Amino acid sequence: MPDLTTDTQKVSTDTGFLSAIAQKQRGVGIELRGVSKVYPGQDAPAVEDFSMQIDPGELIMFVGPSGCGKTTTMKMINRIIEPTGGSIRIDGTDILSMNPNQLRRHIGYVIQQIGLFPHLTIAENIGVVPRLLGWSKAKTAERVDELLQTVQLDPGQFAKRYPKQLSGGQQQRAGVARALAADPSVMLMDEPFGATDPITREKLQAEFLRLQADIGKTIIFVTHDFDEAIKLGDRIAVLSDRSHIEQFDTPAHILANPANEYVASFIGHGAALKRLALIPVSEAQLRPASDGAPQIDLDVSLRDALDLLMVTGAPVVNVVDADGRVRGSIDSAGISAVLTDAPGAAAEGVH
Numbered sequence: 554m555p556d557l558t559t560d561t562q563k564v565s566t567d568t569g570f571l572s573a574i575a576q577k578q579r580g581v582g583i584e585l586r587g588v589s590k591v592y593p594g595q596d597a598p599a600v601e602d603f604s605m606q607i608d609p610g611e612l613i614m615f616v617g618p619s620g621c622g623k624t625t626t627m628k629m630i631n632r633i634i635e636p637t638g639g640s641i642r643i644d645g646t647d648i649l650s651m652n653p654n655q656l657r658r659h660i661g662y663v664i665q666q667i668g669l670f671p672h673l674t675i676a677e678n679i680g681v682v683p684r685l686l687g688w689s690k691a692k693t694a695e696r697v698d699e700l701l702q703t704v705q706l707d708p709g710q711f712a713k714r715y716p717k718q719l720s721g722g723q724q725q726r727a728g729v730a731r732a733l734a735a736d737p738s739v740m741l742m743d744e745p746f747g748a749t750d751p752i753t754r755e756k757l758q759a760e761f762l763r764l765q766a767d768i769g770k771t772i773i774f775v776t777h778d779f780d781e782a783i784k785l786g787d788r789i790a791v792l793s794d795r796s797h798i799e800q801f802d803t804p805a806h807i808l809a810n811p812a813n814e815y816v817a818s819f820i821g822h823g824a825a826l827k828r829l830a831l832i833p834v835s836e837a838q839l840r841p842a843s844d845g846a847p848q849i850d851l852d853v854s855l856r857d858a859l860d861l862l863m864v865t866g867a868p869v870v871n872v873v874d875a876d877g878r879v880r881g882s883i884d885s886a887g888i889s890a891v892l893t894d895a896p897g898a899a900a901e902g903v904h
């Protein structure tokens with residue numbers, strides 16, 4: 554989180570845009586047009602002619618190999634890196650004409666290296682941006698408390714600890730809490746869970762999805778892990794060299810119809826299973842219930858249904874709704890029919 558400690562100037566007169574995004578808890582739209590970046594001394598651009606329209610409250614994943622320009626693209630949105638060309642608008646306002654330090658305080662930023670200040674307690678870390686924004690001590694303390702609970706760190710236990718007294722996963726949660734401190738409507742997250750072990754990572758992803766369902770921020774989330782992109786994203790931008798967009802669509806559509814070989818190679822093996830994981834059982838055509846068959850909930854994914862078929866060896870599973878009523882049954886033919894009948898079905902997927 555660069556520049557926050559060095560800049561001690563308090564914001565007295567926010568522009569309309571800044572107070573607007575500070576007051577709106579929900580996300581706002583972001584528009585990038587023809588954005589490019591040529592680093593000094595480089596011939597080739599790191600990002601070339603990047604255009605994208607992001608709707609308010611969307612969770613957008615940038616996925617692509619190391620060095621393709623994901624971080625550079627993201628850092629131009631909070632102006633840690635200045636674009637060489639193009640325009641960037643947030644909620645309709647041209648952010649390239651704004652004071653970058655003010656802008657940054659209104660955009661949450663989470664990075665893989667976490668970037669907690671080692672000499673500040675967890676509470677002080679989370680309070681950095683509120684302090685710069687001139688919040689009172691009481692209001693800041695209240696917010697810190699609330700956020701620690703949001704990211705499931707007990708305030709009594711963690712507020713006064715220093716970062717090194719937390720596990721990697723706990724530090725990452727504190728990092729998310731800090732990014733949320735001033736209730737920004739835009740969050741930028743650069744491989745935020747990349748350094749955690751697989752189990753912690755899965756937990757953080759699940760918590761993050763629950764949190765986002767609640768707060769509805771506009772989020773750009775960088776990852777090199779396509780499975781993470783499928784799991785979290787409303788839409789995924791598959792990027793190649795120079796941040797070139799190979800495909801920008803929902804996870805279900807990309808899995809069903811990869812735009813080209815490059816995207817297909819990114820999806821890797823098991824595209825059908827990955828698609829099934831995104832489609833709720835409720836999308837399938839159910840057949841009459843079968844006595845004594847194993848049961849599965851209506852709102853789980855078709856992949857879970859297939860899993861149950863495999864594990865039990867049963868020919869069909871019965872599907873039950875939230876009230877415990879059996880709605881019908883499904884077998885493996887019924888599951889594969891969903892994949893063939895409706896390519897790109899389940900735009901509203903199961904997370």
Ligand SMILES: Nc1ncnc2c1ncn2[C@@H]1O[C@H](COP(=O)(O)OP(=O)(O)O)[C@@H](O)[C@H]1O
Pocket residue numbers: 592593595599617618619620621622623624625626
């Ligand atoms: N400060 C810099 N100066 C010069 N080149 C850079 C700088 N930062 C990144 N690059 C180059 O820009 C390209 C994109 O980098 P980056 O945006 O970090 O990619 P990613 O996040 O996808 O791994 C790479 O070729 C990288 O070497």
Ligand SMILES: [Mg+2]
Pocket residue numbers: 623624625
């Ligand atoms: Mg990067």
